[in-house]
Amino acid sequence: MSFDALLWLSFGGPEGPDDVMPFLENVTRGRGVPRERLESVAEHYQHFGGVSPINELNRRGIKAVEAELDAQRIQLPVYFGNRNWQPYAEDAVAAMAADGVRRAMVFPTSAYGGYSSCRQYDEDITRAREAVPGAPELVKLRHFFDHPLFVESFADAVVAARARLGVAGEQARLVFTAHSIPVSADAAAGPPEEGGGRYSRQVREAARLVAERVGASEHDVVWQSRSGPPSVPWLEPDIVDHIEALHADGVTAVVVCPIGFVSDHIEVIWDLDNEAAERAAELGMGFARAATPNDDPRYARLVVELAREHLSDAPVRRLSDASSGGCTVNGAPCAPGCCEPPRRRA
Ligand SMILES: CC1=C(CCC(=O)O)c2cc3nc(cc4[nH]c(cc5[nH]c(cc1n2)c(C)c5CCC(=O)O)c(CCC(=O)O)c4C)C(CCC(=O)O)=C3C
Numbered sequence: 001m002s003f004d005a006l007l008w009l010s011f012g013g014p015e016g017p018d019d020v021m022p023f024l025e026n027v028t029r030g031r032g033v034p035r036e037r038l039e040s041v042a043e044h045y046q047h048f049g050g051v052s053p054i055n056e057l058n059r060r061g062i063k064a065v066e067a068e069l070d071a072q073r074i075q076l077p078v079y080f081g082n083r084n085w086q087p088y089a090e091d092a093v094a095a096m097a098a099d100g101v102r103r104a105m106v107f108p109t110s111a112y113g114g115y116s117s118c119r120q121y122d123e124d125i126t127r128a129r130e131a132v133p134g135a136p137e138l139v140k141l142r143h144f145f146d147h148p149l150f151v152e153s154f155a156d157a158v159v160a161a162r163a164r165l166g167v168a169g170e171q172a173r174l175v176f177t178a179h180s181i182p183v184s185a186d187a188a189a190g191p192p193e194e195g196g197g198r199y200s201r202q203v204r205e206a207a208r209l210v211a212e213r214v215g216a217s218e219h220d221v222v223w224q225s226r227s228g229p230p231s232v233p234w235l236e237p238d239i240v241d242h243i244e245a246l247h248a249d250g251v252t253a254v255v256v257c258p259i260g261f262v263s264d265h266i267e268v269i270w271d272l273d274n275e276a277a278e279r280a281a282e283l284g285m286g287f288a289r290a291a292t293p294n295d296d297p298r299y300a301r302l303v304v305e306l307a308r309e310h311l312s313d314a315p316v317r318r319l320s321d322a323s324s325g326g327c328t329v330n331g332a333p334c335a336p337g338c339c340e341p342p343r344r345r346a
């Protein structure tokens with residue numbers, strides 16, 4: 001059976017000052033994120049006029065994919081829906097149903113497994129379909145952390161970031177960063193028989209592939225943007241602590257590569273370009289942040305290639321044999337018990 005649309009499914013972000021608190025409440029409902037953390041994150045958004053860059057970046061990404069589909073003569077309308085803000089996944093699925101779409105592929109804007117990066121998008125799919133009578137069948141595309149186009153895009157961005165540091169770039173330590181998650185969530189990531197850790201393993205694997213491609217002799221993998229209460233352990237070290245530790249070890253410059261993300265959204269431009277860069281400057285260290293895929297044409301080609309794995313049996317290109325998944329129908333988990341959701345708090 002064929003497909004008649006592609007749904008670009010993302011996180012969503014506020015589009016103005018009044019959206020910020022309701023958006024943050026959507027993101028954190030039932031998750032035990034402390035009030036003070038929410039207030040400080042709200043300030044990050046207000047620094048940018050309450051507008052997250054993520055929506056515009058997604059719209060540009062979609063334009064690039066539409067152009068690539070056109071160039072490859074593939075007729076597939078692209079719809080846009082989000083988990084936490086308008087246009088919601090429900091709105092997109094309703095529009096698809098109204099347009100007579102019967103079966104669609106879903107591209108989630110996250111390369112990895114894990115609850116937040118994979119299974120929660122499955123939940124979005126389930127919820128959106130339940131809300132819409134006559135909803136199309138939805139087939140989610142697979143994890144792409146080890147796809148050659150993903151790796152190439154980041155590798156070129158690292159080379160460009162190094163060049164911006166000039167001579168210091170040659171000495172700079174290459175530091176990869178991804179969104180921290182609770183240690184318990186990483187332990188639950190992947191099918192139970194794999195013993196957990198699918199998220200952190202995939203992040204490390206992507207980092208290794210990029211480091212290898214740019215010929216880095218050493219690299220580190222660290223985490224950013226933790227949000228839970230201090231009593232709950234999250235993946236460590238944090239990027240800012242790590243920069244301090246490198247400084248203490250005599251490292252004079254860093255190139256930071258946000259391998260965990262696909263666009264320069266708030267977590268990247270605030271937590272890295274602002275906080276991490278500022279700490280490095282205070283310590284007198286060189287700092288350059290590599291770009292994320294954004295509207296790199298290779299990212300659009302990657303999306304179309306993942307779709308073509310279903311449309312025309314395009315070969316499944318991967319650079320690692322790390323455990324992977326993500327491709328399921330109508331919001332089913334990858335396997336029974338895969339990436340179980342965290343326990344909800346009242
Ligand atoms: C793994 C992961 C990704 C990568 C996968 C993916 O891309 O999907 C990601 C992406 C993003 N996270 C984002 C924003 C936020 N994440 C939060 C909170 C949390 N993230 C978590 C994990 C992840 N998050 C977790 C375990 C929490 C704790 C609460 C919970 O269990 O859900 C909060 C609450 C406040 C705070 O504490 O920071 C905000 C505002 C934005 C949008 C940025 C913008 O608007 O430009 C994006 C792309």
Ligand SMILES: [Fe+2]
Nearest residue numbers: 116179225267
């Ligand atoms: Fe997040």
